[in-house]
Amino acid sequence: MELFDGPWPWYIGGPLIGLMVPLLLYVGNKQLGVSSSLRHVCAACVPAKIPFFAYNWKDYIWNLVFVLGIGLGGYLTLLLGPNDYAIGISEATKADLSLLGISDFSGMVPDQIFSISMMSTSTGWFFMVLGGFMIGFGTRYADGCTSGHTIMGLSNWQFSSLVATIGFFIGGLAMTHCILPLMY
Amino acid sequence: MKNLKYLILGILFGFILTKTEVISWFRIQEMFRFQSFHMFGVIGSAVLVGVVSLQIMKTMNMLSSSGEEIKIKGKKLNSGTAMGGFIFGLGWAITGACPGPVFALIGNGHLAFVIVLLSAIVGTWIYGALEEKLPH
Numbered sequence: 632m633e634l635f636d637g638p639w640p641w642y643i644g645g646p647l648i649g650l651m652v653p654l655l656l657y658v659g660n661k662q663l664g665v666s667s668s669l670r671h672v673c674a675a676c677v678p679a680k681i682p683f684f685a686y687n688w689k690d691y692i693w694n695l696v697f698v699l700g701i702g703l704g705g706y707l708t709l710l711l712g713p714n715d716y717a718i719g720i721s722e723a724t725k726a727d728l729s730l731l732g733i734s735d736f737s738g739m740v741p742d743q744i745f746s747i748s749m750m751s752t753s754t755g756w757f758f759m760v761l762g763g764f765m766i767g768f769g770t771r772y773a774d775g776c777t778s779g780h781t782i783m784g785l786s787n788w789q790f791s792s793l794v795a796t797i798g799f800f801i802g803g804l805a806m807t808h809c810i811l812p813l814m815y
Numbered sequence: 816m817k818n819l820k821y822l823i824l825g826i827l828f829g830f831i832l833t834k835t836e837v838i839s840w841f842r843i844q845e846m847f848r849f850q851s852f853h854m855f856g857v858i859g860s861a862v863l864v865g866v867v868s869l870q871i872m873k874t875m876n877m878l879s880s881s882g883e884e885i886k887i888k889g890k891k892l893n894s895g896t897a898m899g900g901f902i903f904g905l906g907w908a909i910t911g912a913c914p915g916p917v918f919a920l921i922g923n924g925h926l927a928f929v930i931v932l933l934s935a936i937v938g939t940w941i942y943g944a945l946e947e948k949l950p951h
Contacts, residue, residue, distance in 0.1 A: 638835070638836050639834045640853075641854075641857045646860050646864045647835075648831055648832070648835070649861035650864055650868065652864075652868060653871075658880055661821070662888065665915040669914065673940045677940060683946045684940075684943050696821045697828075700827075701922070702829060703825070704826040704828060704831075705833050705921065709923050709924055718836055718842060720844075720850075723850045724841065724850045724851070739833075739840070740927075744840075745925060747930070758909050759927060759934065763933070763938065764934045764941075765903060766913070766938065767936060767939035767942070768938035768939065768942045771938075772902060772903075776914045777913040778914070779890070784890060786866050787865075788866070790892060791889070792890065794892055794896045795890075795900040798904060799903055800847075800904060802900065802903060802904015803843075803904040803908040805904070806847075806908035807848060807908045808848075810905070
């Protein structure tokens with residue numbers, strides 16, 4: 632089936648992502664959100680008497696099950712077909728990324744950067760460790776990520792989500808256009 | 816098991832995120848360079864569908880499947896919203912992944928993202944430890 636063979640265009644995937652909002656509300660009165668699962672992991676494993684983690688994380692097991700499902704969903708695509716095809720990004724992006732030293736455009740992510748063996752390099756620490764740290768720290772500081780703010784919050788006309796989303800983009804643009812070029 | 820429905824919705828979400836290439840570092844780089852409409856189309860149409868469905872649910876006073884009134888808890892605006900948003904944006908651009916895609920990438924066999932996930936958990940913990948000292 633073609634639907635399961637190749638990637639989907641934005642006008643198929645985008646609306647389906649949007650449908651997660653009413654689906655979660657209907658199924659269990661839950662708001663779409665992913666980054667708070669990281670907080671629940673902290674609250675469950677290393678609360679360390681920190682007030683921010685002093686709540687009953689068991690009330691949010693649904694959210695941990697949901698993110699486990701996201702991982703399984705990724706695995707399911709892998710079972711149904713190969714995902715090491717080259718992403719159809721624009722030639723302009725390829726040219727820009729070549730300047731950053733990217734030469735392998737196969738797969739979802741550049742293995743040149745995102746592989747365990749890169750942990751012996753400063754590049755690996757920058758992209759994986761610092762990048763991950765800023766995801767966790769930033770989403771909690773902003774009280775949400777692209778799911779909870781951009782999709783769920785904006786769907787609900789929430790002003791704080793608009794501010795957060797603008798913040799996400801300013802941060803992303805600053806990294807892409809100001810900081811990344813300095814790295815090479 | 817009452818949480819099974821969330822597992823199924825999660826699987827669906829992870830599947831869609833992968834098929835739409837939202838989990839691709841290349842796509843996120845392309846987005847921040849304004850070199851393709853793809854990601855803007857994904858996010859824009861997702862929000863549009865979200866807005867329309869919430870409006871329908873609200874006008875119809877729709878109840879959840881168990882008959883509860885649908886409640887949406889708002890998120891407060893403070894200086895952390897912008898500051899934290901900016902910091903997350905920095906991380907989003909270099910990992911090419913927001914939290915949802917991190918889980919989907921691990922499922923896709925990109926085990927390097929286990930490192931990203933662990934580091935994100937550390938970042939979350941450090942935020943929690945500093946929460947009362949940070950400006951909000």
